[in-house]
Amino acid sequence: MSSLATVPDMSTASNVTFANTLRAEWIKLRSLRSTWYTLACLFVVGLGITLLSMSSLAQEYESLTAAERQAWDPTNLSLRTYIVAQLIIGVLGILVVTSEYATGLMQTSLTATPRRHRLLAAKVVVATAVAVVAGQALMFAAFLAGQALLAVQDVPNAGLGDPGVLSAVAGGGLYLSAIALLAIGLGTIMRATAGALATLVGIVFLLPAVSGLFPSWLQGLFDFWPSQGAVAVLATVPDPDYPHPWLNLGGMCLGVAAVLVAAFVVFRRRDV
Amino acid sequence: MTVIEVQGLTKRYGPDTVVDDLSFTVEPGHVTGFLGPNGAGKSTTMKMILGLAAPTRGSVTIGGRRYRDLPVPLTEVGALLDAGAVHGSRKAYDHLLALAVSNGLPRRRVGEVLARTGLEGVAGKRAGGFSLGMRQRLGLAATLLGDPQVLIFDEPVNGLDPEGIRWIRDFMRSLAREGRAVLVSSHLMSEMAQTADHLVVIGRGRLIADTSMSEFLRASSEGTVLVRTPDPGPFALRLTAGGATVREGPESSLVVSGMTSEEIGKFATYHGVTLSELTPQRASLEDAFMELTRDSVEYQGTTA
Ligand SMILES: Nc1ncnc2c1ncn2[C@@H]1O[C@H](COP(=O)(O)OP(=O)(O)O)[C@@H](O)[C@H]1O
Ligand SMILES: [Mg+2]
Numbered sequence: 001m002s003s004l005a006t007v008p009d010m011s012t013a014s015n016v017t018f019a020n021t022l023r024a025e026w027i028k029l030r031s032l033r034s035t036w037y038t039l040a041c042l043f044v045v046g047l048g049i050t051l052l053s054m055s056s057l058a059q060e061y062e063s064l065t066a067a068e069r070q071a072w073d074p075t076n077l078s079l080r081t082y083i084v085a086q087l088i089i090g091v092l093g094i095l096v097v098t099s100e101y102a103t104g105l106m107q108t109s110l111t112a113t114p115r116r117h118r119l120l121a122a123k124v125v126v127a128t129a130v131a132v133v134a135g136q137a138l139m140f141a142a143f144l145a146g147q148a149l150l151a152v153q154d155v156p157n158a159g160l161g162d163p164g165v166l167s168a169v170a171g172g173g174l175y176l177s178a179i180a181l182l183a184i185g186l187g188t189i190m191r192a193t194a195g196a197l198a199t200l201v202g203i204v205f206l207l208p209a210v211s212g213l214f215p216s217w218l219q220g221l222f223d224f225w226p227s228q229g230a231v232a233v234l235a236t237v238p239d240p241d242y243p244h245p246w247l248n249l250g251g252m253c254l255g256v257a258a259v260l261v262a263a264f265v266v267f268r269r270r271d272v
Numbered sequence: 273m274t275v276i277e278v279q280g281l282t283k284r285y286g287p288d289t290v291v292d293d294l295s296f297t298v299e300p301g302h303v304t305g306f307l308g309p310n311g312a313g314k315s316t317t318m319k320m321i322l323g324l325a326a327p328t329r330g331s332v333t334i335g336g337r338r339y340r341d342l343p344v345p346l347t348e349v350g351a352l353l354d355a356g357a358v359h360g361s362r363k364a365y366d367h368l369l370a371l372a373v374s375n376g377l378p379r380r381r382v383g384e385v386l387a388r389t390g391l392e393g394v395a396g397k398r399a400g401g402f403s404l405g406m407r408q409r410l411g412l413a414a415t416l417l418g419d420p421q422v423l424i425f426d427e428p429v430n431g432l433d434p435e436g437i438r439w440i441r442d443f444m445r446s447l448a449r450e451g452r453a454v455l456v457s458s459h460l461m462s463e464m465a466q467t468a469d470h471l472v473v474i475g476r477g478r479l480i481a482d483t484s485m486s487e488f489l490r491a492s493s494e495g496t497v498l499v500r501t502p503d504p505g506p507f508a509l510r511l512t513a514g515g516a517t518v519r520e521g522p523e524s525s526l527v528v529s530g531m532t533s534e535e536i537g538k539f540a541t542y543h544g545v546t547l548s549e550l551t552p553q554r555a556s557l558e559d560a561f562m563e564l565t566r567d568s569v570e571y572q573g574t575t576a
Contacts, residue, residue: 015343016344016345016375020373023373024370024374025370027366027370028366031363031370032361034361100359103357103359104357105358105359107319107353108357111323111345112345112371113374114339114342115340271319272325
């Protein structure tokens with residue numbers, strides 16, 4: 001049998017490793033403009049909200065009573081931008097999977113990498129790595145910008161070295177990364193961008209908003225819910241409702257892990 | 273050596289059996305045409321070959337192994353199911369690079385397959401701006417990355433202009449000449465006639481014919497002869513008595529089989545019959561294909 005005119009040397013490919021799959025997924029992610037637009041959007045919107053919400057707090061602080069000033073938490077105020085940032089970082093996670101279904105590329109990806117768990121694991125690792133970096137960078141930037149604005153207004157503000165501050169800021173970054181993981185899981189299960197995004201919005205916004213309607217035995221769940229108990233780590237002033245905030249975030253991570261397990265199971269079983 | 277072996281392959285979607293106990297093999301050095309009307313189950317069969325859909329029953333092996341057990345899939349099988357399956361905002365080069373890297377193939381393979389498919393000039397362009405023909409070439413380029421011995425194409429010329437069709441056809445022929453096994457599906461017989469060496473015809477998921485192209489051509493060229501004469505009735509009786517089979521054709525003509533046009537001409541002269549037309553009817557390939565798959569199509573029409 002003859003071969004291609006240019007005799008190919010395939011000696012480098014005796015077996016495919018997970019590192020190959022990871023590199024391929026990284027090439028795919030970085031070669032899409034939407035990845036960079038989404039990240040740019042994350043920082044523009046995330047920091048924009050911080051700047052807008054922090055630029056006129058002097059008056060508010062003036063009007064506080066002494067007791068309320070005790071509970072003044074400048075760190076938490078500057079991290080509030082997580083509320084919108086979690087949706088944008090969620091879109092990033094969703095698109096990693098759903099854009100391949102929308103274009104039909106999933107078939108091509110799975111013929112190149114028929115071991116399905118390996119393919120999904122590589123997507124999860126790459127997208128999570130990006131989300132960890134972007135989430136931490138955003139939270140630190142929001143903290144520093146927010147505190148600088150408070151300092152300009154002569155309102156009490158925090159430094160990174162103050163007690164509890166570093167863990168609150170880093171906790172915010174971790175929370176955003178966990179939301180990105182949740183989004184990948186939802187994208188895999190739903191296979192469509194719109195459906196996955198609607199579900200994510202339902203989880204982080206709608207359910208918390210109507211939490212009062214649920215029976216009391218379900219209320220406990222909201223201690224570990226996104227935008228609810230799970231964001232208690234973003235505060236530096238202790239909240240009596242959440243004495244161990246890292247347990248609350250840990251509980252949410254368990255829920256995210258359960259969604260991901262379901263995603264891996266259906267991803268292996270379903271026809272493409 | 274058999275490279276693709278399909279055995280008793282069956283796929284059900286709910287109550288519908290879309291691939292039904294299908295068995296055939298694909299050999300190297302040939303273009304095997306996989307032919308069937310729309311909805312016959314060609315794409316589903318190809319997805320099962322590639323491990324994208326799970327068979328309800330039966331098995332498919334490639335060189336004796338299941339697709340998902342191939343250690344470096346792209347070096348053994350190149351498949352193009354849907355040329356539209358590219359991300360429009362990704363550059364052609366990056367699309368191919370990600371695929372090459374996923375199988376540990378050297379980076380330079382990307383340049384080589386771009387050259388072979390004539391896409392060097394647009395390597396840095398986003399695939400969203402490509403014409404269908406260019407996407408088709410990009411899809412072909414991807415199948416060649418690992419220099420595989422088995423190639424699978426699902427309706428590769430659908431929607432292409434004549435020049436694009438010719439290019440793809442020549443391309444598949446050259447791949448087979450290099451000793452590769454090429455499996456290509458189509459719902460058009462005419463297209464296969466110029467491309468395939470071997471035919472696997474299916475209808476309603478079932479195997480209808482598994483034959484060499486030359487055999488199929490010979491069978492389908494056993495044609496009939498159209499005869500026109502001012503007084504067809506008596507001549508028809510004479511022809512029948514002479515051993516031919518005669519039925520009524522359009523506009524009081526006769527359609528005769530079992531005798532060549534030359535024999536009919538002599539026969540008419542001998543009996544002093546005037547003929548106003550004597551035309552050999554070569555059944556077109558498309559007719560032969562329709563004849564072959566008619567039952568399966570009709571059945572589908574009534575159940576749909
Ligand atoms: N995912 C699916 N779910 C249900 N039915 C399907 C699915 N995929 C294909 N079919 C049905 O299976 C039949 C065969 O389809 P297909 O393999 O695409 O045929 P072909 O490629 O020969 O045109 C069609 O009737 C189609 O509607
Ligand atoms: Mg099809």
